[in-house]
Amino acid sequence: MKKNGFEDKRLLEAVDHIDKKYISEALGYYDNIEKSVPKRRVGYILSLAACLALLVAAVPLITYLIPRIGVIFGGTAGAGSSDMLSENEENVGEITYSSRDEDMSDRDLIEHVGEVPKEFVDIINKNLFADIQISGGKVIKYADPPYNIEVYDLSGKLLHRIDVQIDEPEFWYYEHKVHSLSDGTYLFFVPYQVTYSSQGENIINDRVVRFDKNGKVIFDIDLDVKASGFEFFAETDDAYILADGSYQRRYCHFIKIDKSGKITKKIEMGGDEYDRLYDVEYVNGTLYALMRNQRLTHKPYETVTVRFDSDLNVIGYSDEEDFPEIKRDAYTFGYMNVSEFFESRFPDKVFEEAEGTIALRHLATAVIEYDDFILLVSEHDTKHYYPLLLMSTPFSFTETVYTAYSFDGNILWRTAVDSTDYEYLARLEAEKEKYDKFAEEYRKKQSTAE
């Protein structure tokens, strides 16, 4: 491509790497800029604080209860909140954990829902578990190099303290991740790094290290990709599926490795827009990947759930018949610029409200198939509002909707929880056991009622 002006975004990205100290130095020439602010702008600016106050007041530390089944979900509105997000008042110990997201918002996100004793709640409240990860029913906390990884069970009991002996770069762009495996070993993800020297550029690709509880390295492989640490992970009977696609990255990467560390399949999806992977789930031989683009428009983000078989072949999309462009784009170059956000797998039936009034638009986030029904988690905008007259960006009240469908697309049951923090719910790790519990408790309720 010939140089063609600043439309080539790569050059803009080069300027992005200007050292912060030089930026700070240049900004010193703007010390007196305050005086030039028009009064009207000050009015806008001050009103933002009021807007934030409203927003924060409307979304405090929230505990959401789904009354009919007694399962609790929670989320925080702001950043830096406690690691414990919510607690079931009727059943002390039913808590959710969180860890910080690595994107710009740094919001807390739900990572796990489970029962733990009160003692562990106290430990968490003392903030001993900042930056924890929950994986495979274990609480994992790791420190910076030399990587003393501590593994606890959900009662707070220390299971292992592991010193992982690996060569580690001095600087990395993304966080490390640790995933607990079903056989008691661990996968440790090391994101890529780039260094420069007089000899030129040195790139160390993303790596994954498998080690046992004693820290013995089982394999240490170069993934031959520059990703952001492979936050998402699924384990099949004979392989591990690694998935990556973080904030402001154009491509989502999916890599399948066998349990000896051999890469057996590698694909990437993405395109001109920044695409982000929100979650992966492996259920009954199907890998579900929830993706959203990151266009900064005032429209809702565009979301698609891609289904893969266990060999990472794409087998379907959220609604490929009604939105064939999803299929075409994703198959060819993974271009996820979906023109409309999809409503459901069964758009002709599922979002007709039971009352038969109007069809509501939902943004599906997770689709879980059971033997007797399909559970779909979705978001529904209940109301748009403008916090202040001078603000032109609308905010939304939303509810998170859990709906069960028969395989021919009819609603079996639906429950909703008022929620302004849909995004956190979207990140719930869709462990099958959790959804099983959700479904089973509903079945019991129904049986009792009958």
Next chain:
Amino acid sequence: MKDEKIIELFFARDEEAIKETEKKYGALCHHIAENFLCMHEDREECVNDVMLELWNSIPPARPDDLRSYLAEIVRCRSIDRTRANNAWKRGGNVQIVGDELLSAIPDGTELSESYESTRAGAIINELLASLGKEERAVFVMRYWMSESIREIARRTGSSEGKIKMMLMRTRKKLAVMLGKEGFTL
């Protein structure tokens, strides 16, 4: 109010933090956004978004330099919004600045697929380290903030001619450094 105090307010989840940030740096935010975004409404919304993002990011972030931290977010969000609106306006300031910087690349050079922005960024930083304080600031104002020549001249107390000359010399140095590195854009 000092930056440290403002950051403490953010950590205390006190909305005064936003007021104080706006009071101290609101004008700078608008100014940076103005360099990238043509529409007044876009700029207003962008700065609003930035303040919300700041509220959500501090804590846990504790920036050493709140002004630079804020400026980077404003610039990033302005560029994102420009991209989203497909608004690289022909003849607009951003394109003029970009074309100017590209002139540091020798004629006939092809933009290769193996281009690495981080590598080019490292070379630019090396260049900046070799410059005097004023030259360095002028380069950053022009190419990082997409500032106009007139405004740079006003801020540095120099003539527009001097700024243009300074930038031209800096670009030539950059071209030499890129060439030495065998850099093919």
